[in-house]
Amino acid sequence: MVYLPTILFSMGEGAVLPLIPVIAANMGADVAAAALVASALVVGQLCGNLPAGWAVARIGERFTMVIAGVISMIAVAGMAFAPVIAVFAASVFLLGFCAAAFGLARHAFMTTRVPLAFRARALSLLGGSFRLGVFVGPFVTAGLLLLFGTEQAAIWFFMACLVVMVVLVLFGPDPEKTHAPLPSSSPLVEDSGEAVSGSIPTVERVGIFRTMWRFRGVLGRLGLAAASLSAVRSARQVVLPLWGVSLGLDAQTIALVVGVSGAIDFALFYASGQVMDRFGRLWAAMPAMVLMGAGFLVLSLTHDGEAAVLWFGMLAAVLGVGNGLSSGILLTLGADVAPKQDPAPFLGSWRTLTDAGGAAAPLIVSGVTAIASLSVAAALMGAVGLLGALGFIRWIPRFSPRQGPPA
Incomplete structure (x- = not known):
């Protein structure tokens, strides 16, 4: 009930993602417009984090997920029946908005209910x-295209995933009831059976913007380091395909290199949680950032060399290792520094900041490439990665992850 709804939603989303620019192009959009439509998903997710934090704090994780699932069905139907490109883009934006609500609901649930001793592993599994x-989604899409020959099949597959997910969340066992929130570290008032005079302590619910102001220190320091990690991750997805194109490689070779990098990334997602729980958050964050930062810097020096293709394959694998080691870090750090009794408003701010880093990276790569070159853009993202590593060294909270009961 914790992980299966996440898999269903992300599988349907993964099936549709590769087809968004294709469908936009089929509706008459040029390359730039198709890229803009595809970016509407990221923009929607960025805009949805703060409202999602408000919703989770007010109505709870379960009903936020149900509402997000129902609205996602409307968005998917809009994608399927969009008469013009503007309606299709608006549907993609709405889908990203709902994805933010879904992701934050699960993040808040894990933050309040998973013990510190194995929090990183649980959140790495959520990221995994x-x-x-x-x-898996793109492979499902490939099979559906082979079977039905139309992009609409993947959209309806996403709709089926959403229906199953909503039914599961709505009628299945409610994890919010079966797993009580962990006790806060703050002193609790015990029931002694005696009459109480005066006011009864209650949990103060703080709004989104008050939360942002109250935690401006951690958001402005650790949050910026986390945003740099999100930016480097996002840049990897943009730079690697563009690098292959600039080397003159065919689509099959580029897909193979990017696919191997992604497979390495996926294979390491649980190892990241193990490292964070056993040795501390820094020992996953710092190597991940150093590997990705150094990988981009070295890649920027290899474009015109004799072994450029070999370096491309090797450094794509290095970036995959770095990204895999960073799995679950942003979720875990957000859970570590969030207020324990009402984390949703803070997590909305945290995820907005990290998503902003991820959304800005492709724009930075595109702009620097247009002004200078792709090599300069790769070097810039490498510098961002190394600066982010220094930020993590300075600002990651120091505590023993072995507190609490053993996993």
């Missing part, structure tokens, strides 16, 4: 569930 869906 998203990665599994995005990894």
Whole structure:
């Protein structure tokens, strides 16, 4: 009930993602417009985090997921029946908005209910569930295209995933009831059976913007380091295909290199949680950032060399290792520093900041490539990665992850 709805949602989303620019092009969009439509998903997710934090704090994780699932069905229907490109783009934006609500609901649930002793492993599994869906989804799309010969089949597959997910969340056992929130570290008032005079302590619910202001320190320091990690991750997905194109490789070779990098990334998602729980958050965050930062910097120096293709394959694998080691880090760090009794508003702010880093990276790569070159863009993202590593060294909270009961 915790991981299966996540897999269903991300599998349907992963099946549709590769087809968004294709469908937009079929509706008459040029390359730039098709890229803009595809980016509407990221923009929608960025815009949806703060409202999602408000919704989870007010109505709970379960009903937020149900509402997000129902609205996602409307968005998917809009994608299937869109008469013009504007309606299709609006549907993609709405889908990203709902994806933010779905992801934050699960993040808040795990934050309040998973003990510290194995929090990183649990959240790495949550991140791995998203990665599994995005990894498997394109293969499902390929099979559906082969079977039905139309992109609409993948859209209706997403609709089926959403229906099953909503039914599962709505009528299945409610994890919010079967798993009580962990006790807060703050002193609790015990029931002694005596009459109580004066006011009864209650949990203060703080709004989104007050939460952002109250935690501006951690958001402005650790949050920026986390945003740099999100930016480097996102840049990897853009730079590697473009690098293959700039080397003159065919689509099959590029897909193979990117696929191997993605497979390495997916294979390491649980190892990241093990490292964070056993040795501390820094020992996963810092190697991941150093590997990806150094990988981009070295890649930027190899474009015109004799072994450029070999370097491309090797460094794509290095970036995959770095990205795999970072699985679950953003979720775990957000859970670590969030207020324990009402984490949703803070997590909405945290995820907005990290998603902003991921959304900005492709724009930075595109702009720097247009002004200078792809090599300069890769070097810039490498510098961002190394600066982010320094930020993690300075600002990651120091505590023993072995507190609490053993896993």
